[in-house]
Every structure is written in C-alpha cells, then in structure tokens.
Amino acid sequence: AQTVTQSQPEMSVQEAETVTLSCTYDTSESNYYLFWYKQPPSRQMILVIRQEAYKQQNATENRFSVNFQKAAKSFSLKISDSQLGDTAMYFCAFMKHGIQGAQKLVFGQGTRLTINP
Amino acid sequence: DAGITQSPRHKVTETGTPVTLRCHQTENHRYMYWYRQDPGHGLRLIHYSYGVKDTDKGEVSDGYSVSRSKTEDFLLTLESATSSQTSVYFCASQGSAPFAETQYFGPGTRLLVL
Numbered sequence: 001a002q003t004v005t006q007s008q009p010e011m012s013v014q015e016a017e018t019v020t021l022s023c024t025y026d027t028s029e030s031n032y033y034l035f036w037y038k039q040p041p042s043r044q045m046i047l048v049i050r051q052e053a054y055k056q057q058n059a060t061e062n063r064f065s066v067n068f069q070k071a072a073k074s075f076s077l078k079i080s081d082s083q084l085g086d087t088a089m090y091f092c093a094f095m096k097h098g099i100q101g102a103q104k105l106v107f108g109q110g111t112r113l114t115i116n117p
Numbered sequence: 118d119a120g121i122t123q124s125p126r127h128k129v130t131e132t133g134t135p136v137t138l139r140c141h142q143t144e145n146h147r148y149m150y151w152y153r154q155d156p157g158h159g160l161r162l163i164h165y166s167y168g169v170k171d172t173d174k175g176e177v178s179d180g181y182s183v184s185r186s187k188t189e190d191f192l193l194t195l196e197s198a199t200s201s202q203t204s205v206y207f208c209a210s211q212g213s214a215p216f217a218e219t220q221y222f223g224p225g226t227r228l229l230v231l
Binding site: 004033035037042043044045046047050091093095097102103104105107108109110 | 148150152157158159160161162165166167173175176205207209211216218219220221222224225227
C-alpha cells in the first residue's frame with residue numbers, strides 16, 4: 001500500500017519570501033502521478049501542480065515548482081514570491097498510473113501554511 | 118476546473134437517521150469519488166464509481182453506500198448516521214484527456230451528527 005507523509009504540520013513565512021513544503025511517499029510502483037492540492041479557508045480543494053513519475057523534468061506552474069527526487073521518493077513544493085492568497089492547507093497526494101480505470105488518490109496529512117504581511 | 122456541485126453544503130442530523138449527499142458533475146466524466154476529510158488524516162476514499170451502476174469500496178466504506186444511476190450524479194448514503202461520521206465530505210470527478218489522471222473536487226459538505 002502507498003503512504004504519503006508530510007512532516008511539517010504548520011509553516012509560516014513573510015510575504016514575498018520563498019517557502020518549501022516537504023512530502024515523502026512510499027510505493028513499489030514505478031509509474032505514478034504526484035499532486036499538490038491547496039485548500040484555502042473556503043475548503044475548496046484546488047489543484048496546484050501535477051508531476052508524472054516517468055518525467056525527469058520538474059513541473060512548474062508560475063510561482064509554484066516542485067523538486068521531484070524519484071530515488072529518494074521525495075516531492076517538495078516551492079512557492080516563490082509568496083502572497084497572502086497562498087495562505088492555505090496544502091496536501092500532497094499520490095496516484096498509481098492506470099491504463100484505464102479509476103485510481104484513488106492517497107493524501108498526506110497536510111501542511112498549514114500562513115503567509116504574514 | 119470541472120463543474121462539480123454538492124448538496125447540501127451543510128447538514129445537521131441525529132444519530133440513527135439516514136442521510137444522502139448528492140454530487141453532480143457537468144463534464145461527462147466517467148469516474149467519480151467520495152472522500153471524507155478529518156483532522157490529521159487528510160482525505161480518505163469512501164467509495165468510487167467507474168461508470169453508471171458500477172461502484173466499488175474505498176478504504177473507509179463501512180456504514181456508507183453509494184449509487185450512480187446517471188453519469189452526472191453520484192449519491193452517498195449514510196445508512197444510519199453515527200457521531201463518528203461527523204466530517205467534511207468531498208466528491209471528485211476524474212478528468213478527460215489530456216489530463217485524464219487529474220481529479221477535480223466539489224466544494225464539500227459539512228455534516229454534523231448529534
């Protein structure tokens with residue numbers, strides 16, 4: 001069974017700083033997907049970024065980027081030039097790759113990030 | 118993002134009563150999921166559907182049932198609500214190509230069982 005661990009329950013940084021959220025996972029699969037979801041106070045789950053395990057290049061979406069280390073089973077999220085609107089709970093999630101068919105997401109426990117003005 | 122709605126958004130009920138939560142998506146997605154969110158656990162899968170009338174259990178399915186009679190609707194029923202089922206419930210649907218692996222979430226339903 002897959003497990004996802006986020007070792008930082010809470011983090012706090014000043015606006016405009018760069019912050020890195022950690023995520024490690026355990027799996028015997030060779031092909032899979034990794035995701036970061038953001039959950040602001042509204043509770044809506046918002047996809048931040050996705051990474052395919054067979055792609056060596058780290059995914060980037062504007063101010064958000066990941067550091068994917070497959071051998072170490074590590075998938076950290078870096079937020080550059082942090083903004084007040086980045087304040088949220090962040091979840092790391094794992095999904096097995098399937099040729100077709102439903103695949104469940106396995107979530108970490110979350111990291112509560114606060115951006116201070 | 119996929120158009121996914123959930124109803125009701127908030128519900129208070131009493132122990133022992135049946136409760137049905139509804140998820141509706143407008144993207145014609147084949148796969149749909151129900152998760153629950155509790156402090157310290159992230160989100161955990163309750164049930165999922167891989168087509169009309171095709172459903173299967175997730176990791177925390179005890180006390181829950183689901184039904185899917187149309188592509189767009191996925192219902193979650195708590196057969197006899199208990200206080201341990203107080204939680205926030207999220208529905209998700211799985212995207213189509215090119216990002217067929219991505220799940221998009223509804224706004225959530227906060228359920229309180231007294």
